[in-house]
Amino acid sequence: MEQTTRINKDEIPFEKLEKVGIKRDFVDRMEKQELNDFLNGFRSNKLYTVNARINDEDFRIPTKIRLQKMEDGNVKIKVHPIQRLHIPEEYMGHKFTKTERTALLENRNLGKTVELTGKDGKKDSYYLSIDSKTNELIPLRTKHIRVPEKIKGAGLSEEQRQKLAAGKKITLNGMTDKNGKKFTATLQVDAANRSINFSGFKQENTEEKLQKSKGASQKVG
Numbered sequence: 609m610e611q612t613t614r615i616n617k618d619e620i621p622f623e624k625l626e627k628v629g630i631k632r633d634f635v636d637r638m639e640k641q642e643l644n645d646f647l648n649g650f651r652s653n654k655l656y657t658v659n660a661r662i663n664d665e666d667f668r669i670p671t672k673i674r675l676q677k678m679e680d681g682n683v684k685i686k687v688h689p690i691q692r693l694h695i696p697e698e699y700m701g702h703k704f705t706k707t708e709r710t711a712l713l714e715n716r717n718l719g720k721t722v723e724l725t726g727k728d729g730k731k732d733s734y735y736l737s738i739d740s741k742t743n744e745l746i747p748l749r750t751k752h753i754r755v756p757e758k759i760k761g762a763g764l765s766e767e768q769r770q771k772l773a774a775g776k777k778i779t780l781n782g783m784t785d786k787n788g789k790k791f792t793a794t795l796q797v798d799a800a801n802r803s804i805n806f807s808g809f810k811q812e813n814t815e816e817k818l819q820k821s822k823g824a825s826q827k828v829g
Contacts, residue, residue, distance in 0.1 A: 612644075613644060613647035613648050614647065614648050614649055614677055615647045615648070615649065615675050615677055615683055616647070617635065617643075617647065619677075619683045620635065620675065620683065621683055621684070621685060624685055625673075625685060627659075628658040628659045628660075628685075628687075629657060629658050629659045629668065630656050630657075630658060630673070634656065645802060646674070646675065647675065649674060649675055649676060649677070650674060650802060651672045651673070651674045651688055651739070651746075652672050652673050652674065653672075653801070654672075655670040655671060655672060655690075655741055655742075656670070656671060656672070656673055657669065657670050657671075658671055658673075658687060660689075669689050669690075670689070670690060671687040671688055671689040671690070671742070672687070672688040672739070672741065672742055673685055673686065673687055673688070674686050674688070688739075688742050688744055689742065690741070690742050690743060691742060691743050691744065692743065693713070693738065693743040694743075695709050695712050695713060695745065696745075699724070699736075699745060699747075700724035700725050700726070700734075700747060701724060701725035701731075702722055702723065702724050702725075708722075712736070712738060712745070716737060716738040716740060716800075717736070717737045717738070717775075717796060717798065717799075718735070718736040718737070718775060719775055719776060719777070719796070720774060720775040720776065721733050721734065721735060721750055721774055721775045722734055722736060724736075724747055732749050732750075732751075733749065733750040733751075734747045734748060734749055734750060734799070735747070735748045735750060735753065735775050735797050735798075735799040736748075736799055737798050737799035737800040737801075738800065739800040740800065744800075746799045746800040747799060748797075748799035748802055750773070752802060753773070753797050753802070753803075753804070755769045755772045755773045755804075757769070759780060759783060759795065759804070760783035760784055760785070761782070761783060761784040762780050762781065762782040762783040762784070764778075764780065768780065772795060772796070772797060772804065773797075775796070775797055776796070777794050777795065777796045778794070778795050778796075779792065779793070779794050779795075779808075780792065780793060780794075780795055781812070782812070789811060789812075790811075790812040791809055791810060791811050791812055792808075792809075792810045792812055793806045793807065793808055793809045793810070794806070794807045794808040
């Protein structure tokens with residue numbers, strides 16, 4: 609089978625993980641997309657409790673973990689513990705304005721795309737969000753997010769797609785949940801989860817809408 613991720617499952621350094629307190633069967637509990645992201649070097653969705661020694665004392669601390677493949681082919685484990693929420697003055701070559709800092713602190717999302725300089729020295733367009741579990745500032749290249757024409761059965765207008773792609777919020781009506789019920793929600797790209805985030809869910813009353821529609825038709829007639 610052809611490899612479709614940066615790292616193979618059998619390259620995960622399970623022995624190192626077990627030493628810090630993570631059992632090797634954790635990957636078996638990952639959903640398919642979650643595992644795929646993990647094997648591509650992204651942070652885990654879940655927090656894992658690991659052993660840590662701080663100031664000569666032993667602790668068990670919650671962290672996100674990720675894999676990093678080195679130039680020599682070895683795979684290392686990187687840990688991302690919960691930290692104090694802090695927005696630096698400058699990040700990846702970009703100096704934050706007061707408005708941008710406020711957006712990140714209040715919304716945990718920059719709400720737009722921004723040009724940043726990667727480790728390779730190349731500039732690219734990114735989304736920026738704060739991880740809700742670790743308080744880390746997370747960049748995501750815009751090319752990693754594809755805005756579809758439909759989300760949960762509801763079609764997006766070209767304007768809505770452009771706004772989502774630009775990191776802005778949109779309200780989408782007529783989506784269908786797993787129980788077949790219609791709902792409305794606010795959508796926005798979330799760099800921390802590498803996905804389109806849903807918030808402000810509101811159930812749509814189909815019967816009420818139908819009655820209003822009939823009433824309007826009667827008035828027109």
